[in-house]
Amino acid sequence: MVLILAAGMAGIFLWKRSHTAGSPPTSENKGGSKDTKKKDAQSGTSDYTIELQGDSEVTVRLGDPYEDAGAVVKDRQGNRTDISVSLEEYDLNTAGEHQLVYKATDPKGKEISAQRTVTVTPNKEYGAKGLPICMYHYVYDANSVPENLNSNYIEVGTLEEELKYLHENDYYFPTWKEVREYLDGERILPDKSIVLSFDDGPLYIELAIPLFEKYQTPATSFVITSYYNDKSMLDPYRNNQYLTLESHTDNMHRGGGTYGHGGIFPALSKEEALADLKKSIEYCGNGDALAYPFGDYTAECEQTVEEAGFLCAVTTEPGKCYPGDDPYALTRVRMLGSQSLDQFISEIN
Numbered sequence: 642m643v644l645i646l647a648a649g650m651a652g653i654f655l656w657k658r659s660h661t662a663g664s665p666p667t668s669e670n671k672g673g674s675k676d677t678k679k680k681d682a683q684s685g686t687s688d689y690t691i692e693l694q695g696d697s698e699v700t701v702r703l704g705d706p707y708e709d710a711g712a713v714v715k716d717r718q719g720n721r722t723d724i725s726v727s728l729e730e731y732d733l734n735t736a737g738e739h740q741l742v743y744k745a746t747d748p749k750g751k752e753i754s755a756q757r758t759v760t761v762t763p764n765k766e767y768g769a770k771g772l773p774i775c776m777y778h779y780v781y782d783a784n785s786v787p788e789n790l791n792s793n794y795i796e797v798g799t800l801e802e803e804l805k806y807l808h809e810n811d812y813y814f815p816t817w818k819e820v821r822e823y824l825d826g827e828r829i830l831p832d833k834s835i836v837l838s839f840d841d842g843p844l845y846i847e848l849a850i851p852l853f854e855k856y857q858t859p860a861t862s863f864v865i866t867s868y869y870n871d872k873s874m875l876d877p878y879r880n881n882q883y884l885t886l887e888s889h890t891d892n893m894h895r896g897g898g899t900y901g902h903g904g905i906f907p908a909l910s911k912e913e914a915l916a917d918l919k920k921s922i923e924y925c926g927n928g929d930a931l932a933y934p935f936g937d938y939t940a941e942c943e944q945t946v947e948e949a950g951f952l953c954a955v956t957t958e959p960g961k962c963y964p965g966d967d968p969y970a971l972t973r974v975r976m977l978g979s980q981s982l983d984q985f986i987s988e989i990n
């Protein structure tokens with residue numbers, strides 16, 4: 642019986658294929674003495690080996706199909722047997738070296754194994770679906786309508802419908818580090834991936850926080866840290882398992898500039914801006930992502946943000962993100978308080 646490991650499509654899902662072939666060969670080597678057998682058992686050697694079909698080192702681009710060439714078990718004389726080989730689950734959705742592990746059990750019950758190295762190289766051109774980074778602001782309760790109600794406010798019931806939808810449809814919520822890898826062509830994200838971000842700080846989304854827990858939907862709160870006299874004031878939010886605090890700057894969420902909407906960030910010196918960003922990182926306990934106040938940024942702002950150690954920065958410009966996009970000028974999908982669930986679904990797809 643010829644054993645063939647079926648081809649797998651890499652790049653999208655975990656892949657597992659295990660084979661059980663017919664009975665193992667009966668022609669066992671009986672020449673060895675008891676002592677020899679004991680020695681063999683101790684040293685873990687087997688008269689059988691797994692031989693890889695195809696190259697033992699393979700290189701594929703991220704997102705390109707990978708067909709595994711399979712493996713067979715051979716005896717000491719080099720004869721192919723029909724002993725089944727299983728290939729352990731593997732995942733080629735990230736760039737780097739991956740070891741594919743093949744295992745089989747010889748007729749004496751010893752486990753034998755072999756490995757193939759698959760190197761996945763970065764690739765930005767595999768036709769990504771696009772990642773929505775949602776931009777929300779404030780959450781309110783219909784029983785207590787804010788006086789200055791505008792489209793930046795979403796009613797808590799509307800938000801709950803959206804979170805419930807994401808939960809029930811098994812959406813994936815990448816970390817900012819994973820977002821950066823996705824942009825760099827080093828990671829494939831599931832098609833149903835989404836980032837939820839809420840600008841201006843956790844005080845404005847108190848009503849949403851229990852919902853993040855209820856529907857297990859991680860979210861980022863972009864915090865203006867100068868609104869808090871002491872960083873311990875942020876502890877209850879920082880310690881929430883579904884909420885990540887990231888910088889909306891310390892004290893640059895104010896006017897005074899002449900660029901864009903007039904935010905101060907582009908008008909400050911690099912030293913002033915860096916000091917501001919560093920303080921905000923300390924308060925947030927994170928420094929992976931930044932939201933530019935009012936969406937105002939210049940090439941110099943981008944450099945400052947990178948120098949402060951951030952992996953990503955988001956703007957208020959509309960659109961989904963794709964591999965190859967500038968990680969320090971990411972577009973977002975604006976969430977409006979008046980949107981229906983159908984509109985939400987269409988916006989994120």
Ligand SMILES: [Zn+2]
Pocket residue numbers: 840841889894934935
């Ligand atoms: Zn803001």
